[in-house]
Amino acid sequence: MAMAPSVETLRHKLSLFMQERVYTAEEAVRNFIAQSQDRWVIPDLVEKLKAEARSAGLWNLWCPHPEYGAGLNNAQYAPLAEIMGRSLIGPEIFNCNAPDTGNMETLIAFGSEDHKETWLKPLLEGKIRSAFCMTEPDVASSDATNIRCSITRHDNGYVLNGRKWWSTGAMDPRCRILIVMGKTNPEAERHRQQSMVLVPVDTPGVSIVRPLHVFGSDDAPHGHAEITFEDVRIDADMLLLGEGRGFEIAQARLGPGRIHHCMRLIGCAQRSLEMMCKRAHVRVAFGKPLSEQGSLREDISRSACDIEQGRLLTLAAARKMDETGNKAARDLIGMAKITVPAMAQRVLDRAIQIHGAKGLSQDTFLADAWSYARTIRIADGPDQVHMDALARQLIKAHAD
Amino acid sequence: MAMAPSVETLRHKLSLFMQERVYTAEEAVRNFIAQSQDRWVIPDLVEKLKAEARSAGLWNLWCPHPEYGAGLNNAQYAPLAEIMGRSLIGPEIFNCNAPDTGNMETLIAFGSEDHKETWLKPLLEGKIRSAFCMTEPDVASSDATNIRCSITRHDNGYVLNGRKWWSTGAMDPRCRILIVMGKTNPEAERHRQQSMVLVPVDTPGVSIVRPLHVFGSDDAPHGHAEITFEDVRIDADMLLLGEGRGFEIAQARLGPGRIHHCMRLIGCAQRSLEMMCKRAHVRVAFGKPLSEQGSLREDISRSACDIEQGRLLTLAAARKMDETGNKAARDLIGMAKITVPAMAQRVLDRAIQIHGAKGLSQDTFLADAWSYARTIRIADGPDQVHMDALARQLIKAHAD
C-alpha cells in the first residue's frame, strides 16, 4: 500500500515547504492583522507565499480534474490535505481553502464556459476569492426545506431576496463571487424547491451586513459574513444546472467538502499532539518534567490513538468515494464527519490544557485550531443530523 | 434551611434587576465595543447601571466585612453570585468582579490606612479598577517557586524587574493599581521567597505590552494584559504584610476567589440550560420541535443534573469555609474548582451545539461564557494541579 511515487514526492515537498515557509510565517501574518487599522486586508507575505507555492507545483492539489488541477483522487489527496491543514494559513497558500475549493468544484461541474472564464480561472489562479451562501439565520438550515431566500423569475432573469449568514470568506477583500442557494419553487417536491445561482458580490442590492464572530474572533481577513439580498437582479444564465436542482448541487459538493475538513482537522490535531510531546519534554513543574507525570502521558496516548483512528476512517471514506462514488460512501463520510471534528476538538482541548494560559492565547495556533474544529461540528450539518441519518441507515440494514 | 429574609430579599431584587436592566443591556454594550474605534473604553451605559445598582443596595455584596460591604458570608453570597454571574457584564455592574474583589479583600486584610484611603475606597466605589500580577510567561506559575519577577530593596524602597501576563483588567482604562507578586529572597525557604507589593499603574517602568486573546477574543474593555516591569521603583510602604509573606497572601485570597468563579459559572450554566429549554420548545427541524428529539432531552437532563450537583458542591464548600475557615475547607474548595468549570464548559458546549452557528457567534452570551469557563480550568491553578493535591490528601487520609 505504498503511495505512488508522485504523491510521496508531493508529501515530501509539502512538508518541507510547511517547515521552511509556512509555520515561520504564522506569527507575522497574525501580527499584521492584529496591528492593521483595517482587519480585512491580505498581508503581502501571504501573496508572496502563494506565488512560491504555485511555482513549486504545490497548487490546486485538491482538484481531481487533471485539466484544472493536480488530478489526484481523494485517497491521494488525504495525506496532503492533512499536511496543509497543520497550519490555519496553509490551505490559502496552496489554493486549497474552503469554500473556494467547493465553489471551484461546483463551477467545474456545473458552470458554463463563460462562468469558467470569468470566475473559475481567477479562482484557480488564486486571484479572487468566493463565498457560498446557504445558511440562514432563524431557521434550521441543515433541513434544506427551511430555506427562505427567494429566487424569483423576472423579465429575462431572476431576482433574489433573502438573508444569509456564515458566508465564510465573504469578508475577504478579494471576494468577487457568491454562490447562493434559494428557493425558485416553494411548492415543488421537498428537494426540488431549491436552486443555486451565481451572484457577483458587487451586484446592487447585495449588502455585507457584518462579520460574525466565532468565540469572539472575527477570523480576519477571511471572516464569516451576514449578507442581505434585496431585490438583487441577475441574468438567467447565472442559474447553475437548472431550476430545482440546488439540492442536488449541494449534495455533490458536500461529500468531498466534509472529507477535506476532516483531513485538515487531522493535521491540526497531529500538530497539537507533537506540541504536547515537546512541551512534556521541556516543561518543568513541581521539580520534574511534565513527561514524568502520568496523566499527561495518558493524554498523549489517548490523543495519538484518537488521531490514528480518525485518519484511518477518513482515508477509508476517501477510498470508498474513489472506488464507488460519493453516494455509496455516504455512511463512511458521515462517520468521519461525526467523529473527526469532535476528536480534533478533544485533542486540541488537551493540548491547550497542557500549554496552560499560553494555549488559550494568540501565541500558539491551538486556540484558532480549536475554534475551527468546534465550528465544523456545526457547519455542513451538525453532528446530530449526521448521527440521525447514519442510524436510520443502519437500522434499516439490520432490522430485517 | 430557608435563607435569612434579607438574603431572600436580595435574591429577589437582584433577579429583577438582572431581568430588567442587565440582560437587556448586553447587546448595547457588545455593539458599543464592537463599533468603537478604541476598544478599551467603558460604555456610559455600564456606569449608569452601576449607579443604579449601587443606589438599589445591590453593591459590594461579595464583601463579608460589614464595614466595607454587605457583610454576607460565603453561603449567603453563593446564590447571589450565581444570579450576577448569569451575565458576563453582571459582576462589574454590581462591583463584584474579579480580580477587583480579590484585590479589595487583600487591601482590607493587609493594606495600611493609607492604602485603604488611596486604593480601597475608590475600588469599593467602583471608580477605579485594579489588576493582580502573578502569572509569568515561560514558567509554570502554579508552582510559586518558579516566579522570576524580582523585588529588590533599594534605598528606602524596592525596585521591580520582571514580566507578567494574564493580568486581567489591566487593559481597562480605569485601572489604577496593580498588586504584584515577586521574589524578595530567592534563597529563602520555598514559600517564603515571595512578597507582594502595590504598584500604581502609572509608575515609570511599567509598560502594558499587549492584550492577550482568549480564543481570539481580546475581552475588551477589561482584557488580559502582558506587562513588563523595568527598574520600577516603589516606596517601602507599598509592601504588603511583610517580606516573604507573598505566598501567604496569595493563599488567603485564592479560596474565596475560586469559589466565586464557581458560583458565577453555575449562573452561566444555568442560564444556558434555560436557553436550551426555550430553544427546544420553539425550534423546528425536520418537521418537529427539537424538544421531541430524544438526544436533546438527554442533553437537557444531563445538564440539569450536572448543574445541580455543581451548585450543591459549591454551596457545601462555602458552608465549610464559613464554619471552619478556608484551610479546613481546602478539599471541598478543590473539588469545586476541579469540577465546576469543567461542568460549565460541558453544559455550555451542549447549549452552543443546540443553538447551531448562532451559538458560536456574538449573538448570544454562550460563546463568551464558554471561553470564561474554559479559562477558569487553567486560571488559579490548572485542573491537574488541584486533582493532584486532592488525591495526595485522600491517599494520606486512607492509606493507613
Added chain:
Amino acid sequence: MAMAPSVETLRHKLSLFMQERVYTAEEAVRNFIAQSQDRWVIPDLVEKLKAEARSAGLWNLWCPHPEYGAGLNNAQYAPLAEIMGRSLIGPEIFNCNAPDTGNMETLIAFGSEDHKETWLKPLLEGKIRSAFCMTEPDVASSDATNIRCSITRHDNGYVLNGRKWWSTGAMDPRCRILIVMGKTNPEAERHRQQSMVLVPVDTPGVSIVRPLHVFGSDDAPHGHAEITFEDVRIDADMLLLGEGRGFEIAQARLGPGRIHHCMRLIGCAQRSLEMMCKRAHVRVAFGKPLSEQGSLREDISRSACDIEQGRLLTLAAARKMDETGNKAARDLIGMAKITVPAMAQRVLDRAIQIHGAKGLSQDTFLADAWSYARTIRIADGPDQVHMDALARQLIKAHAD
C-alpha cells in the same frame, strides 16, 4: 446542620459494627455459598449477625414509622444507609434490604390488619423474606400500560395468569410472600388498569422457573427469579388498596426505593475509593508506588469529586422529600436516580482497573458492587426514561 445526637450515635455504632462484624464476615459468607451444594441457602453466620444487629438497636433503621421502626426521616436515614451499603451483605443484616423495605412500606401503608399480622410482622423481625413482581419479559415494563399479567375476578376472589421476571429475593429459601402487579381492567384509563395483590409463594400455580443471572452471577442466596402464575387463585382480601390503584401504590414506594439504592451505592463507591487510596499507597509497579503515578491520582480525585456530588444530590432529594413530599421532590429524585448509579459504576470501574485482575474476581467486593450499580441503571426505570421525564418538566418550566 449538625445531625441530631441520636443519628450521630447510630452512625458511630453502625460504623463500628460494620468494621468489627460485617466486613470480616464477607469472605466467610461468600465461601459458604460457593462451597454449598445448594446455592439457595442462608449461612448461619448471617442469621447470627442479624440477631446481634437487632439487639444492638441497629434494626429497621429504614422505617420512618416510629411504631414499626426507627422513625427516622429520609435525610436522617441517608448517612446510615450509606454506611450499611458499604457491604453487599450489610442491608440484609440490618433488615434494610430491597425489596423487603419497599414491601414492608407497602404493607404498612396499604395492608389490612391481617396482612400486617401475617406478613409485615415476620418481615420486620427478619424471619421471612418477600419479593416484588412487577417486571415482565418481552415488554418495556417501565411503561406500566405494557403489563400483561392478568388479575381477573373469580367467585369471591381473583385469579392470576402471567409471567414475571427479575423478582429479586424470590429465590431466597425464606421468601414467603409476593406482591404482584397485574391488570384488573385493561380497558380503564392508562394508570387505572393496574392492581396489586399479595400472593403467598406457596399458592398453587406459582412456579419459580429459574434464577436470572447478572453478568453470569446468580446473586445467591437471594437471586432474581423468573416466575409464572398459572390460574393462581387468591382471596378478594389479598387485593391492596383497591382495584385500579396498582400504579398509585407503585409510585408511592418508588421514590424512597430509588433514593435508598442511591444511598447504598454511594457507600459502595466510597468504600472503593478508600480501597483505591490504600492500593495506591502499597502497590509497587515499575519501581514506584502507584500513588506516584499521576493518572491514578486523577482517578482518585475524580472519584472523590463524583462521590461527594452524588452524596450531596441524594441528600438534597431526601431533604426535599421530607419537607415537601415525594411528588414535589420528583425532579431531585430523578436527578439522583440518573446520576448516582452511573457514578458508582464509573468509580467502581476505576477501582477495579486499579486492582487489576483481582478486582474482577470474587476476592474483593468490587465486582459484585459494580454489578449492583450496573443493574440499578436499569431497575426502577432505565436512565433514559428518567432523563426523558426530567427534561419534559424542565422544558415545560422554562419554555414560556
Added chain:
Amino acid sequence: MAMAPSVETLRHKLSLFMQERVYTAEEAVRNFIAQSQDRWVIPDLVEKLKAEARSAGLWNLWCPHPEYGAGLNNAQYAPLAEIMGRSLIGPEIFNCNAPDTGNMETLIAFGSEDHKETWLKPLLEGKIRSAFCMTEPDVASSDATNIRCSITRHDNGYVLNGRKWWSTGAMDPRCRILIVMGKTNPEAERHRQQSMVLVPVDTPGVSIVRPLHVFGSDDAPHGHAEITFEDVRIDADMLLLGEGRGFEIAQARLGPGRIHHCMRLIGCAQRSLEMMCKRAHVRVAFGKPLSEQGSLREDISRSACDIEQGRLLTLAAARKMDETGNKAARDLIGMAKITVPAMAQRVLDRAIQIHGAKGLSQDTFLADAWSYARTIRIADGPDQVHMDALARQLIKAHAD
C-alpha cells in the same frame, strides 16, 4: 484492496457456519452447563461442532504456518477472527481460542520435536487444551521483574515453586499442559531473569486451587484457575528456548495474542450493534418504537463509528505486523490494545442498556461479551501500562 479470493471464500463459509450452527447452539451449550452437576464438563454438542468445522476446512485459521494451519497472515486472519468472535463459543469450535493459539504458536516456534509430537499435535487437533501460567497474585505482573515463581535447577531437571492465577483454560477437563513462566536467575539482568517451561498438568505438586470468577461468573467450562506449584519436578528438556529467555518468548506471543483479542472483540461489538438495530426496530415503549427515539439513534451511530474505527486500527496493526514484523508494529498494536477493548466495553454497555434487564441476563450473549471486553482491559497488560509505553515512544520521537 479486495481480499484474495480464498479469504473471501473463507469469510463466506464462516459466516454461514456461524449462522447455521453456532448462534443456534449458544443456548443449548449455556443450558447444558447451567444444569450440569459438574460445571467443568464439555457438552457433546461442542465436540460435534468442532468436528463439523474441521471437516469444513474452518480449522486453525489463526495459524500462519502453512504446515500446521491455514497459512494466513494477520491481515487476512483479521476479518475471519472478527466473525468467529461474534459468539463466545465460536473460537473454541474453530480451534482458534486463547490461550491455546498462543501456546501452539509458542510450541511451533520454540518447542522440540518431542514437544510438538506430544502437545502440539493434539492441540492442533483440538483433542486437548492448555493453559499459560504467567500472572501471579499479590504482585503487578505486568512488570515481569515482579515474578516470584522459582524454577531452580535440580539433578537433571528443574523444580518449580510458586503460585499462579488467572490461568485461563486450566479448569477445562481436557487441559493437559501448562506453559509456566518463572525465574531461573533473580540476579540476572532485568529481562533475562525469567524462563518458560512446559509442565504437564498431572505432574505431582501441581494443584488447581480454585476457579476465579469474573463479575461472579466462573466462565465454565474453561475457567480461570489459581494454581500452586509445590516442589514440582520436570525434566531439563521441558525448558523452552533456554534459561533467561522467558521474557523474549512472552514478547513474541503477546503481539498476535493482543491483536486476536481485538479482532474478536470487534466481532462482539458488531454483533451487539446489529442487536441494537433490531431491538430499536421492534421494541415499543411509550407508544412508539425505540428507533424513533433520538438518543437511541445516537447510541447506534456512535457505536457504528467506534466499531469501524477500531476495526480499521486493528487491521492497520495487522498489516504493519505482516509487513515489518511485530516489533516495528509495536505502537499500532499498543493503540489497538488501548482502544478496542474499551470500545467494545462501551458499545456492549449501550447494547445492554437498550435491552433492559434482559441485557444483564444469561438470555443474550451481551453480558458475557461485556465481561470478556472488561477483562481484556486488564489481561495482557492493563490499559495504563500500554498508554504509558506508547506515550514514552511518542515523546521520544517528537521531543527533539
